[in-house]
Every structure is written in C-alpha cells, then in structure tokens.
Amino acid sequence: MTTAAQHRFLIIADGQFDPLTSKTANSCIRYFPERIVAVLDRSQAGKTAQDVLGFGGAIPVVGRLEDGLTRGATVVLIGIAPMGGQLPSEWRDWLRTAIERGLEIWSGLHTFIGDDPELGALARARNVSILDARRPPPDLPIADGRAANVSAFVVLTVGSDCNVGKMTAQLELRSRLVQRGHRTRFVATGQTGIFIEGWGIAVDAVVADFIAGAAERLVLEGARDADIVLVEGQGSLIHPGYSGVTLGLLHGTVPDAMLLCHQATREFIADYRPGGAPWVRIPPLTELVDIYERAAAPVRPARVIGICLNTFDLDEAAARDAVEHAREATGLPVTDPVRFDPAPLADAIVDAAVAAR
Amino acid sequence: MTTAAQHRFLIIADGQFDPLTSKTANSCIRYFPERIVAVLDRSQAGKTAQDVLGFGGAIPVVGRLEDGLTRGATVVLIGIAPMGGQLPSEWRDWLRTAIERGLEIWSGLHTFIGDDPELGALARARNVSILDARRPPPDLPIADGRAANVSAFVVLTVGSDCNVGKMTAQLELRSRLVQRGHRTRFVATGQTGIFIEGWGIAVDAVVADFIAGAAERLVLEGARDADIVLVEGQGSLIHPGYSGVTLGLLHGTVPDAMLLCHQATREFIADYRPGGAPWVRIPPLTELVDIYERAAAPVRPARVIGICLNTFDLDEAAARDAVEHAREATGLPVTDPVRFDPAPLADAIVDAAVAAR
Numbered sequence: 001m002t003t004a005a006q007h008r009f010l011i012i013a014d015g016q017f018d019p020l021t022s023k024t025a026n027s028c029i030r031y032f033p034e035r036i037v038a039v040l041d042r043s044q045a046g047k048t049a050q051d052v053l054g055f056g057g058a059i060p061v062v063g064r065l066e067d068g069l070t071r072g073a074t075v076v077l078i079g080i081a082p083m084g085g086q087l088p089s090e091w092r093d094w095l096r097t098a099i100e101r102g103l104e105i106w107s108g109l110h111t112f113i114g115d116d117p118e119l120g121a122l123a124r125a126r127n128v129s130i131l132d133a134r135r136p137p138p139d140l141p142i143a144d145g146r147a148a149n150v151s152a153f154v155v156l157t158v159g160s161d162c163n164v165g166k167m168t169a170q171l172e173l174r175s176r177l178v179q180r181g182h183r184t185r186f187v188a189t190g191q192t193g194i195f196i197e198g199w200g201i202a203v204d205a206v207v208a209d210f211i212a213g214a215a216e217r218l219v220l221e222g223a224r225d226a227d228i229v230l231v232e233g234q235g236s237l238i239h240p241g242y243s244g245v246t247l248g249l250l251h252g253t254v255p256d257a258m259l260l261c262h263q264a265t266r267e268f269i270a271d272y273r274p275g276g277a278p279w280v281r282i283p284p285l286t287e288l289v290d291i292y293e294r295a296a297a298p299v300r301p302a303r304v305i306g307i308c309l310n311t312f313d314l315d316e317a318a319a320r321d322a323v324e325h326a327r328e329a330t331g332l333p334v335t336d337p338v339r340f341d342p343a344p345l346a347d348a349i350v351d352a353a354v355a356a357r
Numbered sequence: 358m359t360t361a362a363q364h365r366f367l368i369i370a371d372g373q374f375d376p377l378t379s380k381t382a383n384s385c386i387r388y389f390p391e392r393i394v395a396v397l398d399r400s401q402a403g404k405t406a407q408d409v410l411g412f413g414g415a416i417p418v419v420g421r422l423e424d425g426l427t428r429g430a431t432v433v434l435i436g437i438a439p440m441g442g443q444l445p446s447e448w449r450d451w452l453r454t455a456i457e458r459g460l461e462i463w464s465g466l467h468t469f470i471g472d473d474p475e476l477g478a479l480a481r482a483r484n485v486s487i488l489d490a491r492r493p494p495p496d497l498p499i500a501d502g503r504a505a506n507v508s509a510f511v512v513l514t515v516g517s518d519c520n521v522g523k524m525t526a527q528l529e530l531r532s533r534l535v536q537r538g539h540r541t542r543f544v545a546t547g548q549t550g551i552f553i554e555g556w557g558i559a560v561d562a563v564v565a566d567f568i569a570g571a572a573e574r575l576v577l578e579g580a581r582d583a584d585i586v587l588v589e590g591q592g593s594l595i596h597p598g599y600s601g602v603t604l605g606l607l608h609g610t611v612p613d614a615m616l617l618c619h620q621a622t623r624e625f626i627a628d629y630r631p632g633g634a635p636w637v638r639i640p641p642l643t644e645l646v647d648i649y650e651r652a653a654a655p656v657r658p659a660r661v662i663g664i665c666l667n668t669f670d671l672d673e674a675a676a677r678d679a680v681e682h683a684r685e686a687t688g689l690p691v692t693d694p695v696r697f698d699p700a701p702l703a704d705a706i707v708d709a710a711v712a713a714r
C-alpha cells in the first residue's frame with residue numbers, strides 16, 4: 001500500500017475535532033502535518049489545528065468539503081473512530097463527491113467503505129483506491145508462540161486506558177532510537193499507525209480467535225530487519241470493552257519488556273460510563289504495573305521498564321511534578337515522551353535489551 | 358433457528374474422533390445421543406461411541422458417508438474444531454453429497470460453509486439450510502456495562518485451559534438447578550452450545566472489539582426470564598492463543614461469581630506446544646483462582662465460588678482423591694459435575710445468589 005508521504009490529506013472530523021475525541025485526526029496532524037491541507041469540522045470552521053489541539057500550526061479547519069478539495073487534497077481521510085465504528089450517514093455525500101473527483105478514501109472504521117454498496121461500487125467504477133485500514137488479512141493464523149523466538153528485543157506499550165499515548169510514545173521512541181543508530185522498527189496495530197507506516201494490522205478488527213495470531217505475525221515481520229521492535233499497544237486490561245484485545249496482543253507479541261502509558265490527570269476509564277457515570281477507577285501506577293506483569297507471567301515473564309506519562313493537559317510545572325511523582329511512586333524511569341526528552345525511556349529500552357542478550 | 362431435538366445427525370469427526378480432540382462431536386454425543394445416527398471416522402470404523410469415548414452407547418462409527426445417510430440422518434454436523442478452523446479439502450465431497458441429498462449442514466468452523474462458493478451456491482439452489490454456528494450477528498455493540506445491572510445472578514465458568522469442561526459443567530448445573538425449581542438459563546458462547554440450545558453467539562468468532570459487547574448482549578438475553586444465568590466460558594486467561602476471548606468474555610458478562618474448571622491430570626496448556634514441546638505450565642488452583650479474581654476486580658469484583666474438576670481420565674478412587682485434594686487446597690466446594698453429584702456446586706451457586714440479594 002501507499003504511505004502518507006505520497007499524499008495530501010483532507011481529514012474529516014466533523015463535530016468531533018478536539019484533543020481527546022479525534023484521536024486518528026490528531027495523530028495524523030502530529031506525524032505528518034505538512035501533508036494535511038485541512039480538517040473538516042463544521043462546528044469549528046475558521047480555526048486552525050493549533051487553536052483546537054495546541055499543535056498542528058496553521059492547518060485550517062474548514063466547514064465545507066469544497067474548501068478542502070480546492071487546497072489540493074489527494075485523499076479524504078476519516079479522522080474519527082466513533083464507538084461501534086459505523087459510518088455517519090451525513091458523510092456519505094462528502095465521500096461520494098470525493099470519489100467522483102478522483103480522491104482516495106482512507107478509513108479506519110469497522111464498517112469498510114470499500115464494502116459499501118454505493119461507495120465501493122462508485123470507487124471501483126472510477127478506479128479510485130479505498131484504503132480500509134482495519135480490514136484484516138484473510139489468512140491469519142492461530143498464534144503458536146513463534147514471537148517468543150525472535151532475536152530482536154520486543155517492547156509493547158500497555159496502558160491505563162485507551163487513548164493515553166501508546167502509539168505516540170512508540171513513535172517518539174523509534175525516532176530517538178534510530179537517531180542513536182539502533183535498528184528499530186515500529187509495529188502498527190491500529191488504523192492510525194497503519195496510515196503513518198503503510199503496513200500493520202488493526203488487531204481490534206480481527207476475529208477474536210486470531211488476535212494473538214495477528215500480533216505474532218506482526219512481531220515476526222517487524223523483527224526481520226531490526227534489533228528493537230516497538231509494538232503499538234491497544235486498549236487496557238482494565239477497560240471492560242476492549243480488554244480482550246489488550247490481553248491477546250500481550251500474549252501474542254510475547255514482549256521482552258513493557259512500557260506503561262497513562263494520562264496523569266485521568267482517574268476513570270474515559271469512554272466507559274454507563275448512564276454517563278464514571279465506573280472503572282484507574283488504580284495507582286504500581287498496581288497497574290503489577291496487573292500487566294502478572295498477566296504476562298504465565299506465558300513468559302516480562303517487566304514494565306518505564307512509564308510514559310501523558311501530560312498534555314497540565315502546565316509545565318504540573319507536568320514536571322507529575323513525572324517526578326510517578327518516578328518516586330514506581331521507581332521506574334518516567335517521562336512524557338512527546339513533551340519532554342524521551343531519553344530516559346530510550347535508555348531503559350537499550351539497557352534492557354543489552355541485559356537480555 | 359432449529360434445535361437439535363428436531364433432527365437426526367451424522368457427525369463428521371474423520372481421523373480425530375477421540376476423548377480430547379473431537380470436542381464438538383463429543384458434547385453432542387453427551388447431550389443428544391438419541392439424535393445421533395452415526396459418527397464418520399474412517400480410522401475407527403466398526404467401533405461404537407462407547408468404545409472410543411467411554412460414553413455414547415451403541416452409536417456406530419462408520420467409514421463411509423453412505424453408511425450414515427442410510428441410517429436416516431437429516432443433518433451432517435461437522436464435529437471437530439481444527440486449529441484455524443479451515444475446512445479440510447477431502448470433506449468437500451461428503452458435504453456436496455449431503456446437500457444434494459437434501460441434508461442440512463451444521464458447522465462450527467471459522468470458515469463459513471454457507472459462504473463457500475460451491476457448497477453455499479449448491480445449498481441455495483437446493484433450498485437446503487446451512488447453519489454456520491460461528492457466524493456473528495451483524496449488529497453487535499461495543500459493551501457498555503449493561504450486563505452489570507441485570508437482576509439475575511450471573512455465573513461464568515472459567516478455566517485452566519481450553520477443553521476442560523466449561524460448557525459441560527454449566528449444562529449439568531443447569532439441569533440440577535432446574536430440577537430444584539430455580540429459573541435457570543444456560544447461555545451458549547461457542548458452537549457446540551449453540552447446536553444444543555438453538556441460540557447464542559460464538560464469541561471467539563466476533564470481531565475483537567465486540568467480544569465484550571457480544572457477551573453483554575448474551576447476558577441481557579439470558580437474564581430476561583431467569584433468576585440464575587449460567588454462562589459458558591471460553592479459553593483461559595493463561596492460554597496464549599485465546600486469552601483475549603477469555604478476558605473479553607469475563608469483562609463483558611460482569612459475572613456475580615465464577616466457577617473454575619480444570620482437568621485434574623493436565624499440567625500444561627494442551628494445544629499450545631511450539632515445536633511440539635509443552636510451554637505454558639498450568640499453575641496451582643489457588644493461583645488460578647487469584648488470576649481470575651484479580652482480572653475481574655478492576656471492573657467489578659467477583660469470587661470463584663467452586664471448582665469443576667474434570668476427572669474423565671482417572672479411575673474412580675483417583676478421581677475422588679483429586680476432588681478431595683482440590684477441596685483441601687482451595688477451601689472451595691469441588692466436584693466433577695459429570696461423574697459425581699453436581700450438588701456441591703449447585704449449592705454454592707444458590708447460596709451465593711441468596712447472599713447477593
């Protein structure tokens with residue numbers, strides 16, 4: 001498949017463009033802002049990405065599809081991942097128009113645009129490419145433990161919740177480790193990572209029996225030409241909706257080490273509030289470390305070797321306090337790898353990889 | 358859909374009919390032996406089910422499809438669940454012949470027979486029904502915690518491994534609790550249970566993001582007209598290939614209590630032996646109890662209230678010793694609910710349900 005570097009994107013995040021909800025849009029803006037011509041959100045037209053997110057610079061938020069198309073987009077990218085993954089019906093007109101104009105559609109929804117009777121047929125008739133990043137490969141195996149035998153050092157990010165920075169942390173660490181000369185590969189397990197890297201499997205979209213098999217295949221592929229493999233984690237072992245994906249990924253990747261990701265200010269699982277009330281309280285970091293190490297242990301023991309602390313909603317001083325507090329509580333290296341220097345975690349990975357030889 | 362009570366079955370278990378491998382076939386033979394006309398296994402033709410399994414009586418094992426068809430079968434049921442779920446190519450002829458003769462096909466494979474270009478088309482042309490029990494409903498939700506609010510007392514079987522008796526235990530307990538006058542519902546989460554009950558969802562076949570959502574839907578349905586809901590568990594939290602299904606089911610059902618199922622003689626995860634060597638050792642029962650209670654706790658605490666010990670491969674004295682040993686080790690009620698009186702576990706469920714009111 002193609003990668004983001006070859007395209008110019010109009011991102012649809014209608015009604016949901018904000019720091020927390022539009023996770024796919026935001027990650028694309030963080031990792032290839034120079035390729036993004038506009039974000040479509042009727043409720044915030046006239047602002048910039050910087051206004052809304054605090055990063056992303058002058059990328060305009062537009063209120064009409066046309067305002068994005070005239071800026072030279074070659075791809076319309078669906079930048080939100082709604083609960084359940086259904087295609088909002090009012091977007092159908094936009095996608096039809098985009099296909100008629102010859103733009104590719106990139107989507108991470110569970111409902112595959114390419115299988116939509118109208119849009120899929122239109123795209124085929126116009127010879128327009130639709131990338132459904134969540135579509136699993138057709139021939140996934142049941143895991144059989146082969147990921148345990150790769151010679152590369154495999155690091156999995158795990159989290160207190162969804163959307164705390166498990167992909168972002170690995171991308172920052174990949175950059176740093178590559179800078180230092182380590183042969184390092186990032187392995188995408190979700191749609192945004194697949195958009196960024198051009199390969200991967202959205203493990204939350206495979207048939208449940210094959211979660212670990214998909215994870216195993218990804219590790220084998222990632223380890224072919226790397227000494228360090230950084231696997232993007234998914235969900236959380238304490239997230240009632242998605243914990244199965246998390247455990248399957250943990251046991252299928254058979255990591256050598258884990259990095260625990262957490263948003264410093266988050267007290268409850270964010271998107272799981274039956275009747276609107278918070279339900280699942282996030283336990284202290286030391287307990288989360290224990291939960292993940294115990295879950296890994298029956299298959300193969302692996303330690304949490306560092307904490308990635310997401311501090312985007314804290315001011316500078318509070319962020320530094322939060323990092324220091326987490327370091328004292330856990331005795332582990334801690335940083336916000338986006339905001340601060342990722343070196344403490346890069347060091348922890350290299351040290352652990354050396355020690356494991 | 359129809360249920361087993363309306364049909365007569367020829368079960369295909371070719372080359373794999375034995376006490377451990379042909380799990381689907383064996384469960385059907387245990388629960389509706391009077392409806393089964395023959396088992397097809399070329400390697401054991403001439404024996405009876407009793408010879409092979411130690412139960413099932415005079416049901417003949419035949420070596421030719423024809424020998425089953427002439428015994429009045431109305432359904433050909435695929436009775437093995439191979440790793441990966443692919444349809445063995447040599448079975449195609451049998452299924453084609455069966456469809457041409459007007460027999461239904463019941464399958465629990467991941468590869469849907471109804472979607473097979475040849476067999477599916479043939480069945481449609483002949484107006485023959487194909488039941489792919491693993492096909493998920495098209496509209497599954499993301500879980501949102503509603504299973505926590507049902508008034509019924511929900512019991513989930515959990516296990517040390519696959520194929521240790523998680524479905525069988527619940528079916529035995531259902532019978533006993535119904536005998537005692539409790540409004541009790543069994544909830545099928547795998548293909549065999551669906552064959553037996555006529556409804557359910559094979560949770561290992563749903564898209565990974567929807568495991569818990571499927572579990573939640575099943576509990577809501579099961580609780581509509583019952584005071585006790587007995588949910589069939591799947592896999593094991595320590596099974597590297599299937600643990601994701603297990604945790605998703607645990608968090609989606611939000612059980613009030615768990616029953617831990619184990620085969621007394623099993624030391625390692627049985628079907629996960631990379632290179633043929635055993636890998637994952639099954640920890641002691643007390644540690645398994647702890648693993649499951651800790652996994653449940655962040656969402657909603659639930660206790661393991663009893664142990665279902667599968668002793669099929671032990672003689673009577675050794676089986677009684679194993680039960681006594683497990684009782685001493687865990688301090689919990691223990692029985693083999695198939696071999697011995699299920700009363701200790703039925704009592705434990707009723708007592709816990711009363712205490713929870």
